[in-house]
Amino acid sequence: MLLRVPPLLLKCQLRCQSQLATSYLPTIYALSTAPGTKSAIAVVRVSGTHSKYIYHRLNNSEKKLIPRRTLLRNLYATDKNLLDKALTLFFDSPKSYTGEDLLELHLHGGKAVTSSVLNAIGSLNDRNSGIEIRYALPGEFTQRAFQNGKIDLTEVEGIRELIDAETETQRQCALSSFNGMNKNLFMFWRDKIINNIAQLTAIIDFGEDTEIEDTNNILQLVKENMVQLKEEINQFIQKVEKTSILQSGIKVVLLGPPNAGKSSLINSISSDDVSIISQTPGTTRDAVETSIDVNGYKVTISDTAGIRSHSSDEIELLGIERTIKKSEQCDLCLLIVDPSSKPLINENLTQMIQSMQTRGKEFIIIVNKQDLLTNENHLKSVIGSLKEKLGDQFPIITVSCKTQEGIESLIKQLTKIFQRLSETTDESSPIIASRRVKEILHSDVLYGINSFFVTTNTGVGDDAYDVVMASEHLSHAADGIGKITGDAVGIEEILGVVFAKFCVGK
Numbered sequence: 001m002l003l004r005v006p007p008l009l010l011k012c013q014l015r016c017q018s019q020l021a022t023s024y025l026p027t028i029y030a031l032s033t034a035p036g037t038k039s040a041i042a043v044v045r046v047s048g049t050h051s052k053y054i055y056h057r058l059n060n061s062e063k064k065l066i067p068r069r070t071l072l073r074n075l076y077a078t079d080k081n082l083l084d085k086a087l088t089l090f091f092d093s094p095k096s097y098t099g100e101d102l103l104e105l106h107l108h109g110g111k112a113v114t115s116s117v118l119n120a121i122g123s124l125n126d127r128n129s130g131i132e133i134r135y136a137l138p139g140e141f142t143q144r145a146f147q148n149g150k151i152d153l154t155e156v157e158g159i160r161e162l163i164d165a166e167t168e169t170q171r172q173c174a175l176s177s178f179n180g181m182n183k184n185l186f187m188f189w190r191d192k193i194i195n196n197i198a199q200l201t202a203i204i205d206f207g208e209d210t211e212i213e214d215t216n217n218i219l220q221l222v223k224e225n226m227v228q229l230k231e232e233i234n235q236f237i238q239k240v241e242k243t244s245i246l247q248s249g250i251k252v253v254l255l256g257p258p259n260a261g262k263s264s265l266i267n268s269i270s271s272d273d274v275s276i277i278s279q280t281p282g283t284t285r286d287a288v289e290t291s292i293d294v295n296g297y298k299v300t301i302s303d304t305a306g307i308r309s310h311s312s313d314e315i316e317l318l319g320i321e322r323t324i325k326k327s328e329q330c331d332l333c334l335l336i337v338d339p340s341s342k343p344l345i346n347e348n349l350t351q352m353i354q355s356m357q358t359r360g361k362e363f364i365i366i367v368n369k370q371d372l373l374t375n376e377n378h379l380k381s382v383i384g385s386l387k388e389k390l391g392d393q394f395p396i397i398t399v400s401c402k403t404q405e406g407i408e409s410l411i412k413q414l415t416k417i418f419q420r421l422s423e424t425t426d427e428s429s430p431i432i433a434s435r436r437v438k439e440i441l442h443s444d445v446l447y448g449i450n451s452f453f454v455t456t457n458t459g460v461g462d463d464a465y466d467v468v469m470a471s472e473h474l475s476h477a478a479d480g481i482g483k484i485t486g487d488a489v490g491i492e493e494i495l496g497v498v499f500a501k502f503c504v505g506k
């Protein structure tokens, strides 16, 4: 019987040190700091074989360029006009971010300065002399780093997440990809699969000379290893899904009658005024969504309308319905009341809260304007009537947005809930993985492992063809991991997805 040997699993990454994968490409340049703004410093990045040439032409000198040393240099246009006095920094290939010769120009951050230097670099493009220089495409510096084997795709995604991180927890999440933690885990999984394929290959190659019992033992061991691996991958996906709430923001619905202090509360619990990330005003009857940073967590608060008045007109009822829908998707509800208003909460609000109660949502009642409470008995009677209306299963916290009393303990309580919702309380750091990674884990890696189980469970252990099939399925799983890190064939199709979200200069 002719036995089929499993395909070669890993594309060997033969990267010749002297010949970079990108050496045939034009030299690229771009402004790497924020465009269109005035700043003290602006950094222009140049990468490629003509980086040194650009340096010498701008510097109007042939003086030797010392790598990794900051040098203060005059930069000139081609007509010898002085453009700027800049700090220059050169990294020689392959010891640079992109792997190519890389030049950084730290300019004065005025718009005219940066555009004159960018123009001067662009004017050095001379295709007829073989000097190809062009403005970089979005993400192209990082793409070259990847093509030259400096980073893998999970690290590329980590860099993108790190740049996009708005809060402390998002920054921590991004680090898991950026510092290669995810990559190491993926490589560990791939090694595990390959080792098990090797076991199956032994059955295929030597099965006929081996005792049936030994063959079955090997197959059993491989199965056990794959059960364990599947469990690990599922746990990873579960954790990623839990922590994805940190990226999208924890959804909080803020309820309360007019003037209870909803806006004041949003300002009070934000880490500082600057931490209000964005504000999207809706129509008068819609919820207003504000993303804020609460103790390092991105929180998206919907300040709901619809319950602003006591009326029961049609539009009002529609508003209530919408608010109920919104609260169905939220992670936490906050009800804020003003102890000096009568009644404490109107009928519409009571109806809404009761409907949320039945959905088992996390709920906190905040009694604001503590400074207006006349005495201890006043507070007791407010709390008493809240419990009478809403039951006593919700925590009640008293604060004053005016004096900031109680705000710290409210933030502590909120942080505990956020930790619980995102599972960031345990010892290990939060992790993120892109949608692309999650999809490949499901569609290739877990699919391959599951198909392996189907084959080995339906087939008979000593049937060599079944073992070949089983091995093919595991190869598919290993190839999936190669797709995740960027070591697989057909990588071009996924490069577009990974680099699409980058901006120019990155």
Ligand SMILES: Nc1nc2c(ncn2[C@@H]2O[C@H](COP(=O)(O)OP(=O)(O)OP(=O)(O)O)[C@@H](O)[C@H]2O)c(=O)[nH]1
Pocket: 256, 257, 258, 259, 260, 261, 262, 263, 264, 265, 308, 368, 369, 370, 371, 372, 399, 400, 401, 402, 403
């Ligand atoms: N004394 C006192 N006044 C407060 C406190 N918090 C808010 N206020 C005042 O209450 C009024 C309403 O506050 P907002 O934060 O605008 O209330 P709101 O619920 O957002 O109001 P609407 O969006 O119009 O329903 C303002 O005049 C605030 O200065 C507090 O803790 N103590």
